[in-house]
Amino acid sequence: MNLIEKAASRINQGDALSADTAALRSQASPADEPPHAPLVQRAQARAAEVPVHAEAPSAESEQEIAERHVSRQITIDLERLRAAGMITPDDDKHQLAEEFRLVKRPLITNAVEATSSDRNRNLIMVTSSLPGEGKSFCSLNLAISIAMERDRRVMLVDADVARPSLLGYLGLQAERGLMDLLLDPNLQMSDVLLRTNIDKLSILPAGRGHKHATEFLASESMSNLLDEMANRYPDRIIIFDSPPLLVTSEARELAAHVGQVVMVVESGRTSQDAVKEALRQLEGCDIVNLLMNKGSSTPLDGYGYGYGYGYGYGYGRSGRS
Template sequence: MNTMDSATGLDERAATTAHTTGLAHRNSSSHAIAGMAEANVLAPAQLERRRLIHRDESVRRQSDAFREVRTRLLGLADGQNFVALMVAVSPGSGSSFVARNLAAAFAFDETKTSLLIDCNLRYPGQHKALGVDPASGGLIDFLDAPDRGIEPMIYQTGVPRMRLIPTGKARENGAEYFSSAPMRTALDELRNRYPDRYIFLDGPAVEGSPDARILSDLADFVVVVAGYGRDTPKAISQATAGFDPGKLAGVVFNHAP
């Protein structure tokens, strides 16, 4: 067990049990990242308003913490891109904050792209946090009519190489969507199309929704986000116990304000 200490709000521990079974071999045909069109790239002050890390010294400790988690996941993935599910132990502990910033940390590496998918159907928030207008719909709109394809639901975020699929229509229960064949096929295609694309699913908290567990079936890794001083050790171990130990990449301790 490795613990990273940080005064800036993020501690990270990697579970020793994590391994990489379930990562299918994918070939690494190149794709032109440099060719990705980027409109409205955000300045550091704008990133800060969206509670996103940036390259300035002022947020160095926090961005280092996210880079550390990035390094840990890359180590577990052993050269393959992956789908990582981020879930909080209890609502509000910060899975959306951590998922957003981890996706940004991956995109900061110019050889990688990241795709954040908001899978919190009841309380979707990533589009608001990132200032994205989901004009052509989101994940649920795609799953309701998969023939339209998922491309129109992929939005720029203002962070180069980072994209967002918002939830689209709100729904009470994700089970029928997340266990559907179109969801699985779409995720496989999104991951396999570009070997340098890393996918982050932002799920609802483990407490109060079965969706987190259902979503974990779609992920290579699960990262559990615990609210520092907020989620008890018992709640954290109950939350982690619900997942396949082979997928559990670790627990991130987040100091929500």
Template sequence: MFNRKNKGPEPVAPANLFTVNEPSSVIAEQVKTIRTNVSFAQQAQSLRTIMVTSAMASEGKSIVTANLAVEFAQAGKRVVLIDADLRRSTVNRTFRIREVNRGLTNYLVRQIDDITEVCHPTMVENLAVIPSGPTPPNPAELIGSPLMATVFDQLKQYFDLIIVDAPPILPVTDGQILSNMVDGVILVVRQNYTDKRAVVDTKERLEQAQANILGVVLNDVRSEGHSGYYNNGDGYYGYEYSEKK
């Protein structure tokens, strides 16, 4: 329903979608590993909604989220990626969505009644995205509204997996609110950047929200003789999986 229609040449994916541009690269292979581990958790816990977040901004969580969504779609899942970072949206740029003023906030403020009207097809088969939409004055209130739960309920009718690009946990409350609405949470931590205390505080806040923490993605890992991903080298993602007891 939301697949891209054939309208001329396939668009070129932005560089940060390396799962599309460089599917055999080391980084893409690491994302496949993350997808595999999350799939194991899905089978064990029947996960339909997964949120990706970080402690602070600039840890790479949006890039991880976008590429993970691509990987699941390429594996045959019907996937929708929601940009719930209403203050600092990136999904529209990553997937080159032109209608940036038709997104999640339009639904949450009742300008649009049908959630499918804010689902945009992408250059990746089986993958649709919902941009954040116009920036609201009250992001946390919108995220915490009953309509946000309705978003998930409605999307489950059309998609196998809902992936949420959430705001970082410590600066704002939005991510913590969302973490209680989804089936599982993945935390992105940037090596040699994220303060250890911040990671501990983030874990505590997620636990306070009774979030199901699936695992941690260690981003910008530096292999010997190479620079990290953010320096356009050959850094890669690590993944640490923890099954909820």
């Protein structure tokens, strides 16, 4: 039995990573260039003024300090997220928060325990076979969940440049972003990166659309940008909300650069043929995990807590999954 047949078999058994979003069935479809020296100097001068007895914040590199002072701050409406059934940092006992703890744990382990031969394991692409399966919903919840870790920072990238949706989920207007970085060599990451009121979470919007987006995503400039993202901040995990695999070629190009892939499968809707074809396009990826979305919640072993815990299934040519 080959790899794809094994994956399809496990899907038949319902043994995929479950993110229980049944309550949202009607809605789910719905770094940087080197900083300017004066910024670093000012940040260092301010740091020197902090009293010795003051509680020290988490360690930041000079690049992070400069990025924090240059990039724009946005406010995510947490009530809006909560009303949509999403994870919020102040409600970590939510059923969905419990489930995404299971989703994120192997992804973080793969990123943290990567060796020198494990390329870009901290770059994680979230995709699906077809539109409407909930990949953007899962990308955002995964990013918020990882941001709740004590020692992890997260950058969420809207890589679906043809149909960006992350800012829309958050009720925010379109901004410059990923495509602008590729089109304008004078732009720095800090010019387009958005800091949020969720501690340790930043967002890189998709930016302007472009008819040659696929070629740009397959370019050497994109490869260099991703390598810089992966290596500049060792504690940062970068999540890409990518286009569906079966409707564009952009997701395949991005998959060639990331270290892990999460493929969202909609329970009761995504066909086996679609899953098999999508998995064929990911055969060159080391680690691919399936995440079943919109499944039904069931109590565990009769305890009645109601948490819809799922069971992870990943596969890859090498590494942990």
